[in-house]
Amino acid sequence: MIPYWMCFALFLVGLYGVITRRNLVKIAISLSIMEVSTFLFFALMGYIEGGKFPIVDPAEPGQLYVDPLPQALVLTAIVIGLATTSLLMAVIIRIYRKYKTFDIREIRNLRG
Amino acid sequence: MELALTIITGFMVIGAIYAIHAKDLLSAVIACGIVGYGLVICFLLLKAPDLAIVQIVVDTMSLIIMVTVVLNTSREEPYYGLDSRGRTLAVAALALIIALLYYFVISTGHLDAFGESHLRMSEAYMNGAAEKTGSANLVTGVVFDFRGYDTLGEATVLVTAVLGVIAILRLKGKK
Numbered sequence: 001m002i003p004y005w006m007c008f009a010l011f012l013v014g015l016y017g018v019i020t021r022r023n024l025v026k027i028a029i030s031l032s033i034m035e036v037s038t039f040l041f042f043a044l045m046g047y048i049e050g051g052k053f054p055i056v057d058p059a060e061p062g063q064l065y066v067d068p069l070p071q072a073l074v075l076t077a078i079v080i081g082l083a084t085t086s087l088l089m090a091v092i093i094r095i096y097r098k099y100k101t102f103d104i105r106e107i108r109n110l111r112g
Numbered sequence: 113m114e115l116a117l118t119i120i121t122g123f124m125v126i127g128a129i130y131a132i133h134a135k136d137l138l139s140a141v142i143a144c145g146i147v148g149y150g151l152v153i154c155f156l157l158l159k160a161p162d163l164a165i166v167q168i169v170v171d172t173m174s175l176i177i178m179v180t181v182v183l184n185t186s187r188e189e190p191y192y193g194l195d196s197r198g199r200t201l202a203v204a205a206l207a208l209i210i211a212l213l214y215y216f217v218i219s220t221g222h223l224d225a226f227g228e229s230h231l232r233m234s235e236a237y238m239n240g241a242a243e244k245t246g247s248a249n250l251v252t253g254v255v256f257d258f259r260g261y262d263t264l265g266e267a268t269v270l271v272t273a274v275l276g277v278i279a280i281l282r283l284k285g286k287k
Contacts, residue, residue: 003114003226006121008216010128010147012209017132019205020198023189025137025182029144032174033128036151039167040121043158046234049113049227053159054250056242065250066159069234072254074163076266082170083273089181090280096185102137103190105197 003044010037024092024102028085035081039074046070114226117157124150137187141178145171162251 010033017030046067054068092102099107127146134140148171155164194202224230231238237254245253255263 001220001226003117003121004220004223006118006125008213009125010121012212013125013128013132015212016205016209017128019208020201021132022198023137025178026132026140026189028178029131029140032144033131033147036124036147039163040151040154043155043160043163044226045223045229046160047158047227048229051159053161056248056250058242058248065238067229067231067234068250068254069237071160071163071251072259074160075166075251075255076262078163078166078170079266080269082174083270085174086177087273087276087280089177090277093181093185094280102186 004041007037007040007044010034010040022103022105024095024104027104028088028092031088032081032085035077035084039078039081042070042074042077113157117154120150120153120157124154135189135191137182137189138179140189141175141182144178145175148175160251162249 014034051066131143245257247253
């Protein structure tokens, strides 16, 4: 059960960062930490002790494999995560060019 | 196995805590890289080679993007004292964390123990998947054959994100 707990701790660290940090880059980093913890959770759920890589070997029928379905779902999610990060970073760099700061409270004050 | 996984996830948690408290944004981004590359090793330990390959490429790319952003803007994060609003947010975050912890403890009762996961719907995917899809790798069989439309949607999302990045970065800001 300990890997599940560590995975949940990672999620909580990311959540704490998203809520309390004032720097936009730090918030983006915290979001990607939360993402990583969900990927890890899916991979942990599909693991079977003694299972092999999910690549079928015709020479050994009846072999125990780890669950390929969570892995397929995470494969999609990882690539979407890259798309999210790059879009977020593009928005952040535009905000910096306009307001010359990463501090979200200062940006709110500058907007009036 | 469980011990190795615990040690690596422990490093990831330490890296994450350092990343959100670092004074220098560049070291925060590098510490975020610890989390990503630690995930690669976790995937290898969890018998997921496809995920490890994809994650190592994706993590390198996102690290490059983040480092570029930080180097082109400002690196240092000024120290903000803990004012009343910051304290309220920290208390709110801790309250939310305690509430989530309560639900997590409840839900662990419904999870399979680590390493003893039962195959539920994936049995339907796995029975004769190699013959049905012609791919020895079950993960690629699921991604590109059984869930092919899902993958097409993913590619659409990726194209949309690229178009969004181009649109945002080409925009001329109002002076």
